[in-house]
Amino acid sequence: MNRRFEQALNCEAPDRIPFLPAIYEHKAWFVGETPSKVCQDSQLFTTALLAEYERVHPDALTIGIDVYNVEAEAIGCKVIYYEGNDTSVPAIAPEGVVFRGSKEVASLKMPDPRKDGRMPLNLEVAGNIMKVLGKEVPIRAALSGPLSLAAHLAGLENLFMLMFTQPDLARELLGFACEVIKRYGQAFIELGCGVVLFDSQASPDLLSPLLYREFVLPRTRALIEHFHQQGVRNVPLIIGGNTTKMLDEYLETGANNVLCDKKADVKEFLHKCSAARRAFRRNMDSTDFATISSEDVYRRTVDCLKESNGYPGFILGTIILPYGTPLSALAAIRSALQEYKHS
């Protein structure tokens, strides 16, 4: 088993810095299909994950293409899938929200992970991958975080307004979201998979740290604690954007792997994460990988690795890789990782 990722999570210096590129819609590219097609076909999805592992060699694999849609769709939100060769990422249709604040949260459908939407498909893929790679590399299932799921159910603007006008209702909706996430996560855990929570709607680019603390933090902390009790020791929480302002809250969630996105202050993350003995993933900018040379990718990687300052809990990541990102760019990152020695 590749223990590099787990060693970094435990802040025990691995043989080299682990690499976790953010490959979601780009998975489909490995099998020459569109994200819409692959995320609806368990065989294609499985093949895409195996191809990703073979060609990119990440230090952990994540089951997920259109990460934030699966739970919301299983509850009843409408997802837009794209036809033909359109490689856009499926997304929740704005008119497809299921909670408009006028009805009871209790009337929302609690999905059954084995029956509803694409939850069974994702579980099937996880089972397939666990059989082939489960002893070789950590496999984690992507789960929506509570704010992001609640935002899909109600619409982000509506959810924010509820926080002011009907705070108890907003809390209730977040509580419902947590229950969905727990059940879906539990189904993966039973397959032997790990989980990773994605909650980028909680970024300070959108929500204040104060509102995060009041509405989201208690529920996220309880959710992570629940997964710990189920035997999942490592629960990463991914919140994009500049999370420097909410780093205290972020660490209070109990997640042992947080995200330091390209806009965030890496020095502040080093300071606070080392004090709290938590790992963090530093994202390098990868939006232009299709247009810059491998040498430039290599140099950028080295610059990013230098930011680690030798911290054993440092993980190298990318922002979400666009569909079609050239393999040469990822090969350049791997070369830099293998050759880099912190001085």
Place this chain on the structure above:
Amino acid sequence: MKELLDLAQLLEQGQSQKVLTLTQQLVDSGLSPQTILNEGLIAGMAVVGEKMRNGEMYLPEVLQSAGAMKASLAILKPHLAREGTASRGKILIGTVKGDMHDIGKNLVTIMLQGAGFEVIDIGLNVEPQRFVTAITEHTPAVLGLSAMLTTTMLNMKTTIEAIASAGLRSQVKIIIGGAPVSQKFADEIGADGYSRDAVLAVNKVRQLMGHTSY
């Protein structure tokens, strides 16, 4: 005038009902709707924009203020029309292909309408060709492109290329905005401007149209 300062402050606090009541009172008192708009609403939103830039206000609070402004504008609009206030220009706005986020776009729309621009909002997940068609149909002075994701921001470039291919690039100024974009990105893709928030977007539009910025 104290009431206008109060209006700006209530707007900043997102107190919709009080903003509505005071707007109506000011209209009833015979004060020019243009003055109410400029010295009350727009002044209030300028403070909101500044506080957002400084990290003192976040999106949920800004949405409250924008909601109050939108409601207040609905009261002022017929009076502004009666006063014969001419549109300051036509703006076309939309979120690019693949992106379903509209909060930023909606905020910019409210601010532009408040500043007297005619805004044609063509919605979310807009194909490059639809932007081309809308430019031909509406002949806007400025096009606003919005994206919220690092993956969909690349479709801003595709959209600008489609507009250029259609021979329309010289007819329209293009401004971009959204969480992942920057001035550097705007320069790289050939946009004419970038704005980090809705208040500054109005200034940028005015600047691109050769108006005096406030």
